[in-house]
Amino acid sequence: MSGTGHTVKSYEEEMQSLNDNLVMMGRLPVDLPDELIGSLRRLGDLVQKQLKDALDAYLNKSKDKAIEIWKKDEQVDDLTNLAMNEVATYLQKDKKNLEMATHLLFVTKNIERAGDHITNIAESLYYLIEGEYLEGARPKGKPIES
Numbered sequence: 001m002s003g004t005g006h007t008v009k010s011y012e013e014e015m016q017s018l019n020d021n022l023v024m025m026g027r028l029p030v031d032l033p034d035e036l037i038g039s040l041r042r043l044g045d046l047v048q049k050q051l052k053d054a055l056d057a058y059l060n061k062s063k064d065k066a067i068e069i070w071k072k073d074e075q076v077d078d079l080t081n082l083a084m085n086e087v088a089t090y091l092q093k094d095k096k097n098l099e100m101a102t103h104l105l106f107v108t109k110n111i112e113r114a115g116d117h118i119t120n121i122a123e124s125l126y127y128l129i130e131g132e133y134l135e136g137a138r139p140k141g142k143p144i145e146s
Helices: 004-025 034-060 063-093 095-130
Strands: none
Touching: 004 063, 004 095, 034 095, 063 095
16 A cells, blocks of 8 residues: 555654653553543543453444554543533632642543544554545544633
8 A cells, every 4th residue: 555654654653652642641640630630531532442442443443442552542532621621620629629620621631632642643544544534523522611
């Protein structure tokens, strides 16, 4: 396929960026408040599943799985927005929560960025298999309501 060299390089770059995001998340304080764990865990679980699916799709050359990953980016966005809203609410309860809330906002954004890198891998995989780009704009979640 004509785009194979570019696509393979894109995988390498996306995996490096994904690794960078995971390293940053490793610096998270472990004593998270219970009220913030739920949505953050769901977000992390979804992104982890997306990564597994992307690797499986690559190994199996599955364009259908690549499309599924691409479509689920909207769910990642929605869970990111939910987690960020919960962190903002946590911060409003007590300004002493500023340090923890700041860490959690960075972690939430890093998980979301990891999801974006995984979606980029799925887009590149689709191109590698089909020789053309996915049509349409990437699905996006609902914006954060203030």
